[in-house]
Structure formats: C-alpha cells, structure tokens
Amino acid sequence: MTYYSQHAKVWVSVDCIIFGFDEGKLKVLIGRRQMDPGRGEWSLYGGFVAADESIDDAAARTLSELTGLRNLYMRQVGAFGSVDRDPGERVISIAYYALINVKDYGERQRLEHGVEWADVNNLPSLYSDHNEMIRKALKLMRQKLHVEPVGFHLLPNLFTLTQLQNLYEAVNGEELDKRNFRKRIKEMDFIEKTELIDKTSSKRGAFLYRFNHRSYNEDPNFKL
Amino acid sequence: MTYYSQHAKVWVSVDCIIFGFDEGKLKVLIGRRQMDPGRGEWSLYGGFVAADESIDDAAARTLSELTGLRNLYMRQVGAFGSVDRDPGERVISIAYYALINVKDYGERQRLEHGVEWADVNNLPSLYSDHNEMIRKALKLMRQKLHVEPVGFHLLPNLFTLTQLQNLYEAVNGEELDKRNFRKRIKEMDFIEKTELIDKTSSKRGAFLYRFNHRSYNEDPNFKL
DNA sequence: TCAAAAGTGTTAGATTTACACCCATGA
C-alpha cells in the first residue's frame, strides 16, 4: 500500500462560465442539463478532467467543445468542493470563466448544444452551486477589467468608444461620464483610432477603434 | 455503468500557505517533506481531501493539524492541476493561505512538525509547484490587505501603529510615510486606541491599538 | 427639419503626497 493509496480518489470536473456582451448587457451561457442527476435544470456547461490532462487543458477542451473556439481568454475562478454539491456522487469542480465575442459564437453551435445567453443580472436558479460560481467569476472578472485590458475579448476587433463604454457600464452596473471615459481612453496609446466608421448605431457614424496588443506590451498602463 | 463511472478519479489534496509576521518580515511556514516522492525537499504542509469532507474542511483540518489552532483566517488560492505536478501520482491540489499571529504558534508544535518560518522574499526552491502556490497566495493576500482589514490576523490583539505600519511595509515591499499612514488610521473608528502602552520597542513607549470587529461591521470602510 | 448618437474642455473639489520637528524615556 503506497502513501497515496490509503486516501480516497474523487471525480474532478470543470465548469465554464462563458461571458458575452450583447444588447448592452453582460450575458452568460447556460443550458438545460442533459444528464441525471439534475436533468433539465439550468446549468453551466462542464466536463470531467481526464487522467492525462491538466485542469487548464480540461477547461480549454470543454470550452472548445461548446463553442468551437480555441485560445479563448480564460481564467480559473476556484475549486468548489462541498461534499454534497453534486447530488449524485462526490465531485469536486473547478470553475473557469472565459470571455468571448458573441459574434464569434454561431447560432448553429448554440442550438446544437441547446445553450442560451442569459443576462447575468437576471439569472434563473441553476443546478448545484453554479449560481455561486457565476457570482465569484463575475467578481473576479470585474476586478480584472479595471486593471487589465481584458474587456476587448468581449468585443469585436473593431469597436466604437460607445460600445466600450457600454461594456464597462454593463459590467459595473453603473453609468459612466462620457467625456471622462473618453479622456482616459485617449491617454492609452494602445487603444488605436482607425479611419473606419461604423454606421450601424447612428446616422452620423462613429470611429472604430482597435486594441493593439503589441503596443500594450511595450507600455502596459491600463486603468479604467 | 453510470454517467460518472466512465471518467477517471484522481487524488485531491490541499496545501497550506501559512503567513506570519515576525522581525519586521513576512514569513511562511515550510518544512522538509517526510514522504516519498520528494522526501527531504522543502515543501508546504498539506494533506489529502477525504471522501466525506469538503475541501474547505480539509484545509481547516490540515491547518489545525499543523498549528493546533482553529478558526484561522483562511482563503482559497486556487486549484493546481498539471498532470505531472506530483512526481508520484496524479494529484490535483487546492492551495489555501492562512494568516496567523506567530506568537500563537508555539515552538513545541513548530519543532514537532519540523517546520520553519521562511522569509517570503528569500525562499528556497520548494517541492513541485509550491513556489508558484506561494506566489499566487501572496498576490491575493496583498490585494486583500488593501481592501479588507485582514492584516490584524497577523498581529497580536493589541498592537502599536508602528507594528501595523511595518506589517504593511513588509507585505507591499515599500516604505510608507508615517504621518500619512497614521492619518488614515485615525479615520477608521474601528481601530481603537487603548490606554495601554507598549514599552518593548522604545523607551518612551507606544500606545496599543485594537481592532474592533463589531464596530467594523457597523461601518465597514477600509482602505490602506 | 428634426431626432439621435458622436464628439469635445474646463473647473471646483477631493485626495494624495511630500516634508521636519518636538517629545518622553532609559541607559
């Protein structure tokens, strides 16, 4: 009997909190659970960690299973391990959140997995501790957003300043002053104005901006 | 075959990063690993999660095994799950950090478990991914310290303002202005001045202060 | 021509930072 074998093994899963920004609201992907226990309940999308993959790899695999996308921005939320959090068996789950541009997520894949975008401020009651996972993910994501330029993962490559501001307002749940917001943006050289104009949301049109990763790495000063 | 049983089970452990503040430095408890693989290497203190205990309970149990103390301030750092992080078997580990007042930790227990206080700024190379765990714990703890009154867990119940300032300087790794620091403290009514005087570190003596939990809960405004 | 979103500067107030000397005491 080895040192290890006197201890119990458990199942370990990953659960994905996928944030998207649409219609001026922060959303999260949820679906109806396909298996027992809890079949039919609203739930996050998850999967088990295999014997030969890291937990980060398991999360990335699960994310790409659901979205068809790779190399998503993804961060660990933490481990959830109440004894009876899963009504079937003892399963410890590690939550991850990911940020995607909703436009990159096709309707086809969405329907295939039967998931929906739900407003984070108006969520139904979810399976097990999934509401708690989302709460914690949101808290972490919010903090990160002020300190690192990660919000861009929720937007198209080209975006207007109004879109960017709306994103920050949706995540913080409070309005921002337009002039003060734009003043700050102007100080960050890695948020580049292009000559392109977006006319989808106004007659006049708004300049499109782009986040320049390279130039951010040269002078990573971000604060919003 | 149930839905669960087609997946692999793994061992799950907890590792404890125990911070203490002594001799003006932030320290962490490390010991020589007692078992194979890695016997003799510097390591955090850890333990396995049992089938019938939550991960938080496992961490609390492990902490109390090592220190003899209960109800320590403790927070999860996150899950560490590279496939080969443990050279023996697949083990996913969940790191927790705890804050203790070094005076509460007797020499007896310390010697019994053969652990030592190591300066966080001068750590040896540790077993597996334990250095990374400490790095992440320190980052989280640092953030927390600015926003919640948790530093008091690293001090005796009664402390001088110089001690408190030294603690913040040690954690941040930078000096603070004495007058500005004390000005801020004065604004926080839950940091109460007592009539007691500590003469251990100066001839004149310094007033002892106390953190009042109750009054903090009434008006929880903390920022340092 | 008008409704709707884009764009643009200034100022008062609040916060932060820098800074130097006297005090009390034990050795």
Place this chain on the structure above:
DNA sequence: TCATGGGTGTAAATCTAACACTTTTGA
C-alpha cells in the same frame, strides 16, 4: 545628556467628478 523610537500638521500637486453644447446625417 543623548540616542531612540513615538507622535504630530500643513501646503502643493495630482486626480476625480461634474457639467452642456455642437456636429453630422438619414429619415
């Protein structure tokens, strides 16, 4: 008496927050 750590206030600089009008254009 002197060396050591304890204790205190002010002013300049910076940052933050509040605020309103003009522009463009398609319908």
